[in-house]
Amino acid sequence: MFKTLKSLLFHRPPSDDQFQDEQARLLEHAPVPVFWMFGKTGSGKTSTVRYLTGAEDARIGSGYRPETRHSQRFDFPSEASPLLRFMDTRGLGESAYDPDEDIREFAQSTHLMIVTVRVMDHALESVLAPLRTIRKASPERPVVLALTCLHEAYPQQQHPEVDPFDDQLIPETIPLDLQRSIRKQQDAFAGLVDRIVPIDLTKPEEGFDQPEFGGERLKQALLELLPAAFRQTLLQFDESMQSLRDMKERQAQPIILSHSMLAATAAAVPVPWVDIPSVMAIQSRMTYKLASIYGQSVDRNVVLKGAGLLGGRLLARMLTRESLKFIPYVGIAANATLAFAYTYATGRAICWYFGQVNSGHVPSEEQVSDIWREQLNQAAKLWQRTHETGNNHDGNDA
Amino acid sequence: MKTWQLVVLGVLLAIPLAVFGVLGTWALWRTGSLIWTWWIPPTFWGLGYLLARRWQASLYPASRTRIEPALHWTPQDEEAMQIVSRRQQEIEEVTPAQMTDPQFYLKTATDLSLEIARHYHPNTSDPLSSLTVVEILAAAHLALEDVERWAHRSLPASHMITVRQWRLLGKAPGWYRAARDVTWLASLYLNPANAMRYLVTRFTMDPFTQEVQTGVLAAFYSMFIRQVGYYCIEMNSGRLRAGADHYRAAMARLESRTSTKALPGPTAIDAPPPEEEIGDTSVTVAVIGQVKAGKSSLINALIGENRAAVDVLPKTQDVEEYRLTWPDQQAELRLLDTAGYADAGATREQLRGMYSAFERSDLVLLVLDARSPAREPDRVVLETMQTWYHERKQLKPPPVVAVLTHIDGLSPVLEWTPPYDWVEPTTPKAKSISEAAAYQIELFGERLSAVVPVCSDAAADRVSGVDEELVPVMVTLLDQARASALLRTLHHEIRQERLRQLRTQALGVGRLLLESARDFLERELRR
Numbered sequence: 001m002f003k004t005l006k007s008l009l010f011h012r013p014p015s016d017d018q019f020q021d022e023q024a025r026l027l028e029h030a031p032v033p034v035f036w037m038f039g040k041t042g043s044g045k046t047s048t049v050r051y052l053t054g055a056e057d058a059r060i061g062s063g064y065r066p067e068t069r070h071s072q073r074f075d076f077p078s079e080a081s082p083l084l085r086f087m088d089t090r091g092l093g094e095s096a097y098d099p100d101e102d103i104r105e106f107a108q109s110t111h112l113m114i115v116t117v118r119v120m121d122h123a124l125e126s127v128l129a130p131l132r133t134i135r136k137a138s139p140e141r142p143v144v145l146a147l148t149c150l151h152e153a154y155p156q157q158q159h160p161e162v163d164p165f166d167d168q169l170i171p172e173t174i175p176l177d178l179q180r181s182i183r184k185q186q187d188a189f190a191g192l193v194d195r196i197v198p199i200d201l202t203k204p205e206e207g208f209d210q211p212e213f214g215g216e217r218l219k220q221a222l223l224e225l226l227p228a229a230f231r232q233t234l235l236q237f238d239e240s241m242q243s244l245r246d247m248k249e250r251q252a253q254p255i256i257l258s259h260s261m262l263a264a265t266a267a268a269v270p271v272p273w274v275d276i277p278s279v280m281a282i283q284s285r286m287t288y289k290l291a292s293i294y295g296q297s298v299d300r301n302v303v304l305k306g307a308g309l310l311g312g313r314l315l316a317r318m319l320t321r322e323s324l325k326f327i328p329y330v331g332i333a334a335n336a337t338l339a340f341a342y343t344y345a346t347g348r349a350i351c352w353y354f355g356q357v358n359s360g361h362v363p364s365e366e367q368v369s370d371i372w373r374e375q376l377n378q379a380a381k382l383w384q385r386t387h388e389t390g391n392n393h394d395g396n397d398a
Numbered sequence: 399m400k401t402w403q404l405v406v407l408g409v410l411l412a413i414p415l416a417v418f419g420v421l422g423t424w425a426l427w428r429t430g431s432l433i434w435t436w437w438i439p440p441t442f443w444g445l446g447y448l449l450a451r452r453w454q455a456s457l458y459p460a461s462r463t464r465i466e467p468a469l470h471w472t473p474q475d476e477e478a479m480q481i482v483s484r485r486q487q488e489i490e491e492v493t494p495a496q497m498t499d500p501q502f503y504l505k506t507a508t509d510l511s512l513e514i515a516r517h518y519h520p521n522t523s524d525p526l527s528s529l530t531v532v533e534i535l536a537a538a539h540l541a542l543e544d545v546e547r548w549a550h551r552s553l554p555a556s557h558m559i560t561v562r563q564w565r566l567l568g569k570a571p572g573w574y575r576a577a578r579d580v581t582w583l584a585s586l587y588l589n590p591a592n593a594m595r596y597l598v599t600r601f602t603m604d605p606f607t608q609e610v611q612t613g614v615l616a617a618f619y620s621m622f623i624r625q626v627g628y629y630c631i632e633m634n635s636g637r638l639r640a641g642a643d644h645y646r647a648a649m650a651r652l653e654s655r656t657s658t659k660a661l662p663g664p665t666a667i668d669a670p671p672p673e674e675e676i677g678d679t680s681v682t683v684a685v686i687g688q689v690k691a692g693k694s695s696l697i698n699a700l701i702g703e704n705r706a707a708v709d710v711l712p713k714t715q716d717v718e719e720y721r722l723t724w725p726d727q728q729a730e731l732r733l734l735d736t737a738g739y740a741d742a743g744a745t746r747e748q749l750r751g752m753y754s755a756f757e758r759s760d761l762v763l764l765v766l767d768a769r770s771p772a773r774e775p776d777r778v779v780l781e782t783m784q785t786w787y788h789e790r791k792q793l794k795p796p797p798v799v800a801v802l803t804h805i806d807g808l809s810p811v812l813e814w815t816p817p818y819d820w821v822e823p824t825t826p827k828a829k830s831i832s833e834a835a836a837y838q839i840e841l842f843g844e845r846l847s848a849v850v851p852v853c854s855d856a857a858a859d860r861v862s863g864v865d866e867e868l869v870p871v872m873v874t875l876l877d878q879a880r881a882s883a884l885l886r887t888l889h890h891e892i893r894q895e896r897l898r899q900l901r902t903q904a905l906g907v908g909r910l911l912l913e914s915a916r917d918f919l920e921r922e923l924r925r
Contacts, residue, residue, distance in 0.1 A: 040772040092772070121770060122712050123688040123740035152769065152807055153710070155858065156814050177710040184711055188742065205826065207812035 022278055023080060023262070030265040033230035034085040034109055035222075036102075036141075038134075039116030040092045040127060044148035047201040048116060049074065049086050051215050052222075054241065054250060057203075064088060068101050077254035081262050081285075083237055092126050099130040103137045111230050112142050112222060115193060119147040120181050124188060135192050142225035145193040146218060147185060150200040151208070153178035159213045165198045166217065195221045233261060235386040249351060252293050256347030259286040260340045260379070267339030279339050286347055294354035337383050344379035345372050403449075410446040414439040468628075470652065470881035474791040475631050478517050482627030485510055486620050497615045503622060510623065511537075511630045518634035518791075529633065536642035537629040544625045636792050637885070639892045648891075652884045680730035681879045683872075684756040684796075687765030688775055689738030692803035692854055696765055697733050699854040699864040706735050708857070717751045729876055734759065740775035756783055758886070760879040761872065762798045768834045768851065769807045773841050780845055792889055794882045797847035797875045800838050801868060805831050806853045806860055816862035820851055847875055 035052075037045045049060050053076045064072040065079070071089045075082035087110055091097055113134070117127065135143065151159065154175055164171035169186070170179050186196060199214035219238060223231055237257055244250050259282050266278040349372040356363045363371075417438060426435055467476050485506070496502040515525035522528065632638055638645050685693045694706035701722050718735040734755040737748035756762055762783070766776060780798070787795040806814045808830040820831040835849045848871045852863035 040770065042769065042771040091774075096774075118770065120690065120710060122690050123738065123770075123772075123775065125740050125742040126772070126774065128742045149769070151811055152804075155806055155855070155860075156812060158812075181710050202811065203809070206810050 022266075022281070026262055026265050026278070027082070029268070030082075030261055031230050031233050032082050032085050032261075033226055033234055034087060034106075034111050036106055036110040036113040037086055037088045037116070038092070038113055038127070038131065039146075040121075041090075043116040043118050043121070044146065044199075044201060045088060045114075045116050047148075047203075048114060048146060048199075048218070049076075049088075051201045051212060052219070053077075053084060053254070068105050070097055070099075071102050071106075077258060078289075081255070081258040081282075083233060083254050083258040083261065092130070097126065097130055099133050103134055107138060110141065111227055112144065112225055114222075115143060115145045115189075116148050117145065117185060117189075118149040118152060119178065119185065119198065120149070120152045122181075122184065122188075128188060128192070131189075131192050142195075143193040144218070144221050144225060145185070145189050145196045147182060147196060147198045148200060150178070150198055150213065151202070153181060159200060159208060159210050161209075163210075163214065163217075165214060169196055169198070194225060197221050232386040233257075236261075236382055239386065240382060246355070248293055248355065252290050252347070252351045255286060255289050255293070256344060256351070259283070259347065260343040263343040264336040264340035267335040279343065283343055283346055286343065287350055290347060290350050290354065294351070294358060296354050296357065337380065340383050341376050341379035344382070345375035348372075348375040348378075407446050407450060410442050410449075414442045468881075469877055470649075470794060470885055471631070472635065472791060472794045472885070474518070475635055478514050478631045478634070479627070481513055481517060482510065482623060482631075485627065486623045489616060489619055492619065497619060506623070507626045510626055511633075514627065514630040515634055530639060532641055533633045533636075533638045536638040536645065537633040539642045540632075540638075540645070541625040541629045545622060636892070637888055640888075640895050644891070644895075645888075648884060648888050652880055680732060681761060681876060681883055682732045682734065682759045683761045683763060683879075684734045684736065684759035685763045685765060686736050686752055686756060686779065687738060688767065688770075689741035691738060691765040691767045693738065693765045694735055695854040695856065696763065696801060696803060696852070696864070697735050698856050699852070699861045700733065700868070704856060712738060712741050716748070717755045724873070727873060727876060729873075739779060752779075753782065753786075756796075757786060760796050760883040760886070761875055762796050764798055764800045764846075766800055766802050766838060768802045768805045768831070771837065773838075777841070780842065784845070792885070794885050796882045797878050798845060799868070799871055799875065800842065800846045800849045802831075802834055802838060802849060802851040803854055805834070805851045805863070806855065808834060814853075814860060816853065816860075817866065847871075847878075 037049065039045050046057055046060055049055070050057055053060070055063070055076060060074060063074045063076070065074075067073040067087060070091055071087050074086040074088065076084045076086070087102075087106060089097070089099075089102060115127065115131065117124065131143075151157070160173070164173045170182050172179070182196075182198065189196070197214065197218050199218050200208070200210075201213070201215055202208050202211045204211055219234075223234060223238075226234060237254065240257065241250065241253055244253055263279045263282045266282065349368055352371045353363060353368055422435070425431075467479060471479070492502075512525065515529070519525040519528055629638075632645070637648075685697055687693050689712045690710075694708045697706040697720055698704050698708065701720055705720060706718065716737065720733040720735065722731040722733055723729065724731070736752040736755045739749060739752060764776060764780070766773070783798075784795070787793060805818075808827065810826055810830075813827050815827075818825065818828040818831055820828050820835060823829040823832040831851045835851055838849050839846065850863060850868045850871055852868055853860050854864060855861065
């Protein structure tokens, strides 16, 4: 307790090792949705991850780390503070795949399986056989079948202007061959998947008017099928990204969100005072990362000016908030919300500040505070909305 | 050596003589300049000698004595060829006396044939024992016939050389001198001043005739080893089992078919698949690939008609045969359309049909969907094929052409303005095609004879790369394919012939038994 108070009073973030330990502990409890990507090479796994995260192909490619003998892991936006996590089973159709190890390793840790199959591809022995085993081993894990590369059914043509798949899986307006092919896939995967979603996510250079054809449909399916606890993360990410156009802001947003989520997790610890250094540390790490996105030098002063600018007031608020923990349940929830909102607002305010500096204008302290307050409101709303929606989905499932 | 080359040599020889004889000798002697003009004859003669050596190659055709792998040789045969090559290189250790001794040739031939037989039958103590008398006689017959032909054609006045004269050739000990020449040339390269010394001391002394003697003997030895080795290979591979005449006839058939080279215009023939006739050299092309890779579409594009059934769902269930003739090539192709593999619903029978198709094929078109990089099933099939041929060493594995289909679906997907130069790509589409082709080569490497990207979507009128690229590639591989076909039919014939003989012999025995039984009965009845 004394230590905690000391580090709190001197506002000194814990050392890297301490932080790492703390973070590992936090990550175990953080609601990071883990997707198991399953499909042959070239079936659209990477483009699906690209669509869900907004990261570039090259970054996704280099971001993968070996996890099991056949699978690799990609943490978005970073391994230290992930928002979404993808397990990619490689080599389906490339080498003999034995799913046993993955079934064991992923039993508890993956929440949803996305199977990607090119809609016109029927050479699926290498996908179907292991999928049967996996499904049998954990029938409760939802599986979404994404039928990709729809354009291969109508080569050299644009997608239909009005998406016909929103209402039904096999609409009558699509080419007959495509109808038959989808039906065949439906039969082949009967009992193995919970939802079939036709999509076509292409790169801009392919020349399609709708490069994210059916993407929204896939996202909806994921939100509906993800376990409630993990749904809100995807929802927060999706909602808060929608209004952002600026490239740097879009880059920064996943970092802000993942740190806010981590802070919320830290604050959900039912012991007062313990989480304050953690939350502070998380915020200062976030500041470093944001600064590097905006190309700002990251000396301690900048960090203090960015995060610490709001420090006094923040500290005061946090101290009062901590006392809430003495009231069990209510307090924990409120704490988590506040930690989320503070971190989120701080991140957004820092981004705004750096953005202004980059365009040659150094904002005053009052202006930063105004932005911060505004973002705090937004953050609270975001938290509330996503958690409500999450609960609603729960209701739907039941 | 050509006539004009001889004339040049003659002129070079004559020039110094003319200088000395007609114009200068007397004058030189008079003025006392002979002391510094003495070098002229050796220089020119030396030059003449050097040119003679250089042009010697055409006198003793080295390419004839070096062993080129025959078109119909299997990988095992090519390994055996290495043994023969090594023997040929041993020429440096052979003495002239041995060269003219008939016993030496007999012994060399025995050793070589034993060594080759051991290569083909590594696990037997007496490798020659499994050969039939007919085979050995046929090999000897063929080898002698070839050497006789060569001697008649290539050795000047060979029809008049007696054994005594042949032995006289050996009196010139030219073997180590050839080695010395190499050392000289090296020193000459390091210090050009040596040239003078070299030319004077060496070339003026040695007559041309010694070179010629050495050359004739060396060429004869190499030729002998080559022929013996060649027919030992043919013998051990089992191709001579039906006798020399049968073998010659088969090889003549192969040769007559592999001479034309013009590009064909595809013509489809409406004919029911005939029974496999003996001696038929039509080329069987197996079209294999994963389910929905585009095998049937490719066949339609090749025969220029819409005959193979094409569908978006896996369609081809059994092996279907289509005929295609290229009159310019005198080629008749049977295209075998097979059921695709890697389909979870494929039956065992379908797979067996596919494998049986490639087992009787002379050329394999491996159809790969360019849009899908999942190649494991293809690798497994290629491997199976390799193992199958590895176990049947007497057969030659057919060349495999990877046909990369659906290149219209490569990035950028919405662009399609063929033709694309994928060998030296400049546009993004051409680059995608080039990368896809490079990927197959990286994966399958030397198992492929060629990679050809095509689009065979006839329904959407998007056929590209079939007539322009695939057909020429197939034409260049026709010879190899025919060689595979020849081996297959040759072994088939040999088996048939043996069965026929056995049947005749069995019938003969049966008849004999019947007759004796009848005789016995008659005798008994008469009693």
